[in-house]
Amino acid sequence: MVLDRVSRSYRNARGADVHALHEVSLRAGAGELLAVVGPSGCGKSTLLELICALQVPDAGTIACPAAVLMPQRDLLLPWLSALDNAGLALRIAGRTRTQARRHASALFDQLGLEGFEHARPNELSGGQRQRVAFLRTLLAGKPLLCLDEPFGALDAITRAEMQGWLADALTREPRTVVLVTHDVEEAIVLADRVAVLSPRPGRVIAQLEVELARPRLRTDADVISLREQALEALAAGTPA
């Protein structure tokens, strides 16, 4: 995936022009996980929507394979079971209900969700709902996943657990991933490369290669030192 000097402005609901992204250049190789961190409102969600072709850039070029978005909120359909929610993309692709269920339930077993197949979303915990939403994203069958703050709404313990789960899921089902987060630590624990964005209009102000062995812990010395570098870059790009 390659983004070359991509800019994007849009008009918000009150009619004001918002310059969301300014000449952003990023790339991610096949199977890599690129994390994008930045202050809130720096155009991170706009970036993912551009990659998923939900928006068109005003300037610059985007060359990437078919991408699927996992939005911030899980948006599970309340009338479908966890299994049917996960298999939604398969139904949309024209598979029968039985085929979609068989496909999804294999993944449920692999990724530690067995036993929750028939639960409705309102019976699931926040972490479980995000897992189901992630499976739905995986089962869309696209090579590039765009995850928009997937664990933003979870408590700290569940979030750490989910980060481990996501890393594990991606080793079993390798994909190219763009992960947007405001949590620098999460970015460094999970990513191969971290791009730091400035406040709006978002520009890339630093890129850190994370060449550490996995699994990584938040408490590893290397993780901590990279986190400090990223936080410094963020602070330098943010007017006081």
Next chain:
Amino acid sequence: MTLSARRALPAALLSVGVLAAWELYADVSGVGEELLPAPHAVASALWSNGGLIWRNFAVTAEQVVLGLGLALAFGLVLAVAIHLSPLLRRAVYPLAVGSQAIPIPVIGVLLVFWWGFGIFPKLMVIALICFFPVLVTTVDGLSGVDPEQPKLLRTLDASRWQAFRFAELPAALPAALSGARIALAVGVIGAFIAETSTPSSAPYSGLGREIITDAGGFQTARAYAATAVLFVFAIACFYALSLAERRLAPWAIQSRGDTR
């Protein structure tokens, strides 16, 4: 005591209280049984005219059920059309509101002129009265889906039809069923209006006709007996639909913690 019996208890006690007060009032007030028959007089009128009331009830019940079916079909189709086409919404919605102000007797004879003395003009009257709550609740339900949902469905490559089929339609189902419950409650009085504003040639032309005839002929107790039958019928239909809702949209009942 079983659970359902315990649920029905408050309504039963209230009914007994109201009937007792009514009985007392009718006996001591001197209003007279032509104006307000006592409950025991209504009960005995019901008993001695059971056959007549039953045959007329069968006519009315058929009209209510078929008329409501028509209203549901019409309300749902129109709601979907309005939802999918902003132009149609602007064109049709105001007229649908206006249609609710039409006093049925104004058009009753015209309907009979078009469709004869049979059941069809009556069904049209009931449908005209009942489609409106279905239309309004369904339109709101269809547009009440999470505004982020279409974005998600688009990234999963859903077509417009699939977005409708997988997200909007099921999201609107609980609202449409609420609309159907309101429609049902007005459907019974709708049948009364239909019968009394369109002439009929059948030997039994429904409880509405009978009530009007009895009330004009000083058969007040029998008119009240027929009314009591309509009263109970409306309640029974309402709860039958609630049961259907449990089967059709269980998630909606769970999420609002409904114990109905």
